Amino acid sequence: MKGNDMVEYIVFSLLNGLLYGMLLFMLSSGLTLIFSMMGVLNFAHASFYMLGAYFAFQISAWVGFWPALIVAPLLIGVLGALVERFGLRTVHKYGHVAELLFTVGLAFLIEEAVILIWGRNAMDYRVPELLDVPLLTLWATDFSMYRGFMLLVAVCMFVALFLVLTRTRIGLIIQAALTHPQGVSTLGHNVPAVFMLVFGGGCALAGMAGVIGGNYFLTDPGMARMLGPIVFVVVVVGGMGSLTGAFVASLLLGTIQTFAVGLEVSLTDLFALFGASPDFESGILKDLFRIQISHTGPILPYVFMVLMLIFRPKGLMGTRET
Amino acid sequence: MTQAALELIDIHKSFGKTKIINGVDLSVQNGERHAIIGPNGAGKSTLFNLISGFYEVSSGQIRLRGQAITNRTPHQINRLGLSRSFQVTNIFPRMSVFENIRCALLWPLKYKYSFWHHCGSRKRLNQQTDALLEKINMADRRNIAAGELAYAEQRALEIGITIAGGADVVLLDEPTAGMSHSETDRAVELIRSVTENKTLVVVEHDMSVVFNLADRISVLVYGEIIASDTPDNIRNNRQVQEAYLGEEVA
Amino acid sequence: MRKKFASKTWLSTVALWGSAALLVALLPIAFRSGFMLTLLSEIGIMVIFALSYNMLLGQTGLLSFGHAVYFGLGGFITMHALNFVNDGVLPLPLELLPVVGGLGGLIFGIVFGYVSTRRAGTPFALISLGIGELIAASSLMLPSFFGGEQGISGDRMAEITLTPFGFGQKIEVYYLIAFWMLASAGLMYLLTQTPLGRVANAVRDNPERASFVGYNAHIVRTIQCSLAAFFAGIAGGLFAISYEIVTSEIVGAIPSGNVLMMTYIGGTGFFFGPILGAILITLMELMLAHVTHAWVLYYGLMFIAMILWVPGGMASLIMMHKPLIKGRVMGGVLKAYAVMAGPVIILFMGCMSLIEILYHLSLSIKPEDPMSLFGIEFYVQSLAPWVISLALTIGGFLLFLKNRQVVSRAWQSAANQIKQKESAS
Numbered sequence: 001m002k003g004n005d006m007v008e009y010i011v012f013s014l015l016n017g018l019l020y021g022m023l024l025f026m027l028s029s030g031l032t033l034i035f036s037m038m039g040v041l042n043f044a045h046a047s048f049y050m051l052g053a054y055f056a057f058q059i060s061a062w063v064g065f066w067p068a069l070i071v072a073p074l075l076i077g078v079l080g081a082l083v084e085r086f087g088l089r090t091v092h093k094y095g096h097v098a099e100l101l102f103t104v105g106l107a108f109l110i111e112e113a114v115i116l117i118w119g120r121n122a123m124d125y126r127v128p129e130l131l132d133v134p135l136l137t138l139w140a141t142d143f144s145m146y147r148g149f150m151l152l153v154a155v156c157m158f159v160a161l162f163l164v165l166t167r168t169r170i171g172l173i174i175q176a177a178l179t180h181p182q183g184v185s186t187l188g189h190n191v192p193a194v195f196m197l198v199f200g201g202g203c204a205l206a207g208m209a210g211v212i213g214g215n216y217f218l219t220d221p222g223m224a225r226m227l228g229p230i231v232f233v234v235v236v237v238g239g240m241g242s243l244t245g246a247f248v249a250s251l252l253l254g255t256i257q258t259f260a261v262g263l264e265v266s267l268t269d270l271f272a273l274f275g276a277s278p279d280f281e282s283g284i285l286k287d288l289f290r291i292q293i294s295h296t297g298p299i300l301p302y303v304f305m306v307l308m309l310i311f312r313p314k315g316l317m318g319t320r321e322t
Numbered sequence: 323m324t325q326a327a328l329e330l331i332d333i334h335k336s337f338g339k340t341k342i343i344n345g346v347d348l349s350v351q352n353g354e355r356h357a358i359i360g361p362n363g364a365g366k367s368t369l370f371n372l373i374s375g376f377y378e379v380s381s382g383q384i385r386l387r388g389q390a391i392t393n394r395t396p397h398q399i400n401r402l403g404l405s406r407s408f409q410v411t412n413i414f415p416r417m418s419v420f421e422n423i424r425c426a427l428l429w430p431l432k433y434k435y436s437f438w439h440h441c442g443s444r445k446r447l448n449q450q451t452d453a454l455l456e457k458i459n460m461a462d463r464r465n466i467a468a469g470e471l472a473y474a475e476q477r478a479l480e481i482g483i484t485i486a487g488g489a490d491v492v493l494l495d496e497p498t499a500g501m502s503h504s505e506t507d508r509a510v511e512l513i514r515s516v517t518e519n520k521t522l523v524v525v526e527h528d529m530s531v532v533f534n535l536a537d538r539i540s541v542l543v544y545g546e547i548i549a550s551d552t553p554d555n556i557r558n559n560r561q562v563q564e565a566y567l568g569e570e571v572a
Numbered sequence: 573m574r575k576k577f578a579s580k581t582w583l584s585t586v587a588l589w590g591s592a593a594l595l596v597a598l599l600p601i602a603f604r605s606g607f608m609l610t611l612l613s614e615i616g617i618m619v620i621f622a623l624s625y626n627m628l629l630g631q632t633g634l635l636s637f638g639h640a641v642y643f644g645l646g647g648f649i650t651m652h653a654l655n656f657v658n659d660g661v662l663p664l665p666l667e668l669l670p671v672v673g674g675l676g677g678l679i680f681g682i683v684f685g686y687v688s689t690r691r692a693g694t695p696f697a698l699i700s701l702g703i704g705e706l707i708a709a710s711s712l713m714l715p716s717f718f719g720g721e722q723g724i725s726g727d728r729m730a731e732i733t734l735t736p737f738g739f740g741q742k743i744e745v746y747y748l749i750a751f752w753m754l755a756s757a758g759l760m761y762l763l764t765q766t767p768l769g770r771v772a773n774a775v776r777d778n779p780e781r782a783s784f785v786g787y788n789a790h791i792v793r794t795i796q797c798s799l800a801a802f803f804a805g806i807a808g809g810l811f812a813i814s815y816e817i818v819t820s821e822i823v824g825a826i827p828s829g830n831v832l833m834m835t836y837i838g839g840t841g842f843f844f845g846p847i848l849g850a851i852l853i854t855l856m857e858l859m860l861a862h863v864t865h866a867w868v869l870y871y872g873l874m875f876i877a878m879i880l881w882v883p884g885g886m887a888s889l890i891m892m893h894k895p896l897i898k899g900r901v902m903g904g905v906l907k908a909y910a911v912m913a914g915p916v917i918i919l920f921m922g923c924m925s926l927i928e929i930l931y932h933l934s935l936s937i938k939p940e941d942p943m944s945l946f947g948i949e950f951y952v953q954s955l956a957p958w959v960i961s962l963a964l965t966i967g968g969f970l971l972f973l974k975n976r977q978v979v980s981r982a983w984q985s986a987a988n989q990i991k992q993k994e995s996a997s
Contacts, residue, residue: 041694087880094883096693097635101836104829105876112869116927119934225825229705236698287714299709306702310687313695374784396783406784414777417770425774429786433767435795440765487785 013259019147021254022154026209027227028234028246029161030202036241037174037198039096040088043103045206046228047110052076052207053214053223054114057125065128065215073208080203081196088199089192107224114221122220150212157208158247165243174198233301237308253301260300263293325388327352327491327521328373328404333382335365335372335545342368344545346382350491355522357532360542361566366525367409369542370495374406375399386491401429405489409496409525411476413483415469419460422468422479424451426486451486458482458512474505478512485516492517494524498531510534533557541566589758596750600743609742615854616749617810620756622835622846624803627760629832630840631769632796633776634689635697638704639804639831644823645680645707646673646805647812648717654726654813666730666739670752670809677805678798685797690790692779704828711820723819726812739813749810756803761843763799772796833875839885848886865931866924899993901986908982912975919968921946925961 031045052072059068083106091102126132131146165171173194176183217223230253238249269292328350335343342365350356358366371377373384375396384392391399414422424441427450433439441447455461458478463471468479477497485492497513498506510531513524526532532539533553540550543565549556556562599612621643628634650673656662657669664672688699711718718724729740737744763769771792774782779789812818821827830853838849853871860867882889896902925945929952932943942949950957 041698090880091883094879097633098879098883100635100694100697101832102876102879104832105872105879108829108833108872109869109876112872116866116869116930116934229701232698232701287716291713295713299706299713302702302706302709306687306699306706309695309699309702310690313691376780395788396780397786397788400784400786408781412778412781412784414774414781416777417773421770421773425770425782426785428767428771435768435771435791437763437766437768437795437799439767440762441767441770442765483781483785 009262013262014255015143015147017255017258018251019150019254020258021251022151023209023213024231024234024254025247025250026154026157027206027231028238028250029158029243030205031231031235032238032241032243032246033174033198034202035235038088038195040099040103041232041235042199042202043100043228044083044107044110044224045103045202046224046231047107048076048080048203048206049210049213049227050114050221050224051079051110052210053125053219054118054123054210055207056211056214057123057219060125060128069211072211073204076207076210077200077204081200083203084196084199089195107228111221111224118221120221122218125215125219127215146216150216153208153212157205161205161243170194170197230301233305236305239314253304257297257300260293260297325352326350326385327354327387328523329383329385329388330369330373331383331385333369333372333384334380335368335377336380342545343372343380346542346545346547348540348547348550350521350523352521353519355517355535355537356524357536357539358523358525358542359527359529359532359539359566364542365545366542367495370406370493370525373399373493374404400487400489403489404491404493405484405487406493407480407484407495407497409499411473411480413468413476413479415467417468418465419468419471419479420451420455420464423454423482423486424448426483427451427454430487454482454486457516474501474509477501477509481509481512481516485520489520491521492523494522496525496527498526498528506531589754593754596754597747600746606742609746611854611858613742613746613749613814614858615851616746616753617807617814618831618834618850618854619753619847620803620807620810621831622838622850623757623760623843624800624807625831625835626840626843626846627763627772627796627800627803629835630845631764631776632772632793634692634793634797635832636700636828637697637825637832638700638702638707638828639800640825640827641684641704641707641823642677642681642801642804643808643811643827643831644818644820646677646808647818647822648724648808649673649676649805650809651724651726651812651818652717654728654730655724657730657732658727660731663732665732665734666728666813667734667748667751669730669813670806673809673812674802674806677808678802681798681801681805682794685794685801689793689797692789692793704823704825708820708824711823718820719818721819723817725817728813728816745814749814752806752810756806757847760803764843768792768795833871837875837878837885839887839889841884842887842891845885845887852886864928865935866927869927869931895990896986899986899990901989904982905979905986908979911978912972915968915971915975917968918964919972922961922964922966922968925957926965929957929961 027045027049031042034040034042034045055072055075056065056068059071087102087106088099091098127144127146131144131149133145134143163171165175176187214223234246234249234253237253238245238247326349328348330346330348333343333346334341346369358369360366368377372379373391375391375394375398378393382392383390386399386402386404389402391402391404414425417425424447427447428434431447431450433447452461455464458481460475460478460482463475468476471479477499481494481497484494494513498509501509506528513522513535522535524532524535526535536553538551539553539556540547541556541559541562542548548565549559549562551559596616600609603609603612621639624642625636625639628636628639650669653662653664653669653672654666657664657666684703688696688703712720728745729738733739737747739745739748771782771787774785775787775789775792782789782792808818808822811822834849834853835846836849837853838847839845856867856871860870878885893902893905896905928943928945932952933939936943939952942951944950952958
């Protein structure tokens with residue numbers, strides 16, 4: 001790559017990576033809160049993201065994008081609270097495994113329900129016209145206003161979350177529960193109500209991510225299945241129970257993945273740089289050498305997660321293991 | 323000079339900045355029945371957790387029959403002949419009473435991780451299990467799931483699992499906690515009979531049990547042993563009376 | 573006295589397995605069609621797979637989201653072995669090839685098992701998910717082993733066989749699968765009776781306590797994982813032989829999720845639970861899939877219903893009645909079930925109709941076309957089907973509410989009867 005191209009590539013990868021990372025953080029922050037507070041790894045978290053996108057699509061089709069921006073996350077939040085009240089609470093007495101399985105079943109059901117209502121094809125959920133203009137143009141590529149909007153929403157959400165957690169009473173309770181969940185209940189707070197609030201709130205965050213991400217990326221029934229595992233990776237790598245860890249891990253993973261996708265370099269190319277050309281007749285070694293970094297994009301997060309769980313289950317900044 | 327069965331040498335344990343054990347020295351002889359008493363939060367369970375390998379010491383040494391066992395894993399320590407019970411009943415709830423005891427016999431009878439022996443047809447294994455059930459008076463509850471037992475029965479099973487393997491150093495953590503008077507008497511008889519010729523270290527709050535059972539008593543207060551002596555001397559020790567016993571003794 | 577007791581259970585065990593073997597051998601005589609043979613073969617494979625999964629979940633308390641890794645890798649290894657046999661490189665008879673798949677599964681089970689089982693619970697579940705996604709994603713990057721988009725295919729009419737079968741016909745493949753199913757199930761059952769099997773249960777119930785009786789929980793879990801992977805590999809090998817093609821889908825999240833759900837629905841607390849689950853779900857999958865798109869939704873609803881209300885699965889529902897049968901007080905309970913059957917059926921029919929109508933609206937290419945349900949043809953545009961479906965649903969639900977005490981009262985009286993009988997004797 002030429003020098004100028006290189007700079008352009010780096011800048012855009014950084015910007016896109018940042019955006020993707022912020023989206024990941026919107027998802028993983030809710031998941032971290034739910035997991036830390038209630039010990040439940042909400043397998044259906046990305047499903048609420050998907051529902052947010054679909055709800056926003058539907059509401060946009062009826063009354064427009066801006067009402068959808070407010071209404072859809074609220075609806076998702078209410079839905080999440082109901083799921084907690086009538087689903088999770090019933091299963092809670094059977095233990096953590098049962099809770100986890102419940103969320104697995106829920107994810108399965110939500111995907112089927114989406115297909116049932118909207119069908120299997122991707123929805124034409126578009127960026128609102130107002131924002132579909134370039135904000136800035138670097139080199140030859142546009143950076144649309146909508147991306148800026150997405151960043152803005154993500155940052156506002158982060159700030160709001162920070163304020164709620166540090167300045168309100170409920171926020172302090174949640175913070176305490178992040179590291180010492182048993183202690184919180186012995187202090188006499190209405191734990192079930194707080195659970196419902198946190199679960200609903202976490203889902204609302206995911207829904208919001210869906211609202212602003214769904215029209216930028218793709219809105220189809222497979223979106224939860226694709227994004228779900230990556231969000232887990234973020235939570236694990238960042239550290240269970242650490243919001244800052246989730247933030248760092250989101251940005252890190254987002255940027256690394258975005259960078260990797262553009263690098264069509266393989267081990268063979270690397271060797272060629274040094275004038276060597278290893279030649280394997282066939283087989284796995286040959287395959288290994290021909291793998292380009294761009295192909296590894298999908299598996300990088302999982303490599304991180306598995307390594308992290310094996311060697312440092314607390315994650316980068318976590319304080320608890322389970 | 324005979325080797326002590328269990329020795330603690332200058333044990334310290336902190337959790338973060340909080341110091342729980344602050345320099346404990348203890349020496350328990352072979353065949354001795356040693357009680358550890360002290361107010362709540364003094365660190366008695368922590369001490370057991372340190373000895374049995376559940377926690378790591380911050381500093382100090384633990385020796386079992388002269389062999390260093392500091393910071394070894396629980397299963398390693400158990401295999402060397404030390405066994406413990408728990409304050410909160412710690413059994414296998416979904417398995418039957420019979421299976422609970424039998425599990426505790428598998429490693430001592432050298433089955434290890436065998437997946438080629440059929441447990442049901444191993445005579446010695448099953449006979450020893452039944453003999454143990456007789457000893458703890460649970461033979462008639464043989465096939466009941468352990469989770470469905472009454473509380474006192476679970477405590478008896480707990481003791482059974484602890485001594486099943488034939489460990490010669492036995493740690494019992496508040497074995498009579500939550501029991502009625504008659505249940506406690508029965509428990510003490512059981513403990514006495516199953517720990518004959520073994521070394522026993524028991525943590526207890528019930529003073530009648532302690533003075534009934536123990537050859538020697540150590541008093542643990544705020545992570546330090548303030549006295550370690552025969553029951554009579556402990557009874558009359560001013561420091562102990564102030565810190566723990568109060569003017570009257572059970 | 574004890575010896576008599578022991579030989580009585582031994583005899584009943586032998587009788588049970590013997591009749592199962594007989595049933596399995598005679599089934600294809602009753603069901604000769606190609607479709608039925610495919611169905612029975614698929615059930616046989618899934619039974620092995622689900623039983624192997626329960627070695628982890630039900631017996632050792634390990635929830636895995638990536639068990640299909642061993643199934644799939646076993647399948648690929650067997651397929652490559654089959655091709656080697658047909659190329660004259662590997663002198664193994666076809667009948668033994670599933671064991672090759674099993675050995676492949678075993679090796680991966682040891683490696684992945686060791687790194688992932690230091691902790692149980694959520695960390696283990698996540699590592700299994702990660703490894704599963706890793707292998708699935710790698711499959712496209714290593715085409716020489718995984719065959720890329722087309723996968724790897726082979727010819728099951730192998731050059732070398734032990735028996736005189738050619739394995740071209742479905743029924744011959746069925747008997748191969750049936751043999752390995754009985755052998756695997758038998759071995760897995762025997763494993764539960766060994767010291768390892770018992771200690772695995774102990775580690776499941778209370779890993780802390782298990783270590784305080786001398787066992788390293790990590791090693792116990794690793795060995796269980798390896799053995800489970802062995803049997804999963806056998807199932808994968810049979811899959812490869814049966815379908816003569818393997819693609820990267822079989823290592824992925826879908827079969828992993830599938831075996832999880834079917835094992836859980838069948839019931840993790842009893843040995844025969846996964847067998848039930850495998851049979852039921854495979855039946856649903858192969859028979860309902862042609863009939864309606866909605867079968868996936870029903871599957872998901874069944875799973876959630878089990879988690880919420882019957883966490884022990886179908887096996888626990890059945891075994892719940894054992895004391896009633898022993899005490900001969902089933903009559904009242906059966907009557908209560910008969911009473912409830914009516915409202916439940918009406919409710920189901922109503923819900924099913926609504927679901928089918930909705931699916932027709934969203935998935936069919938021309939919703940204006942008529943759809944048929946229970947043999948009746950109608951148009952979704954008209955009001956009648958909606959009204960009827962809603963009426964059935966609401967009516968069924970109300971009747972259900974009105975009668976729900978009937979079952980609990982019947983159980984209560986049956987329990988009282990048993991108590992009375994016990995105190996009388």
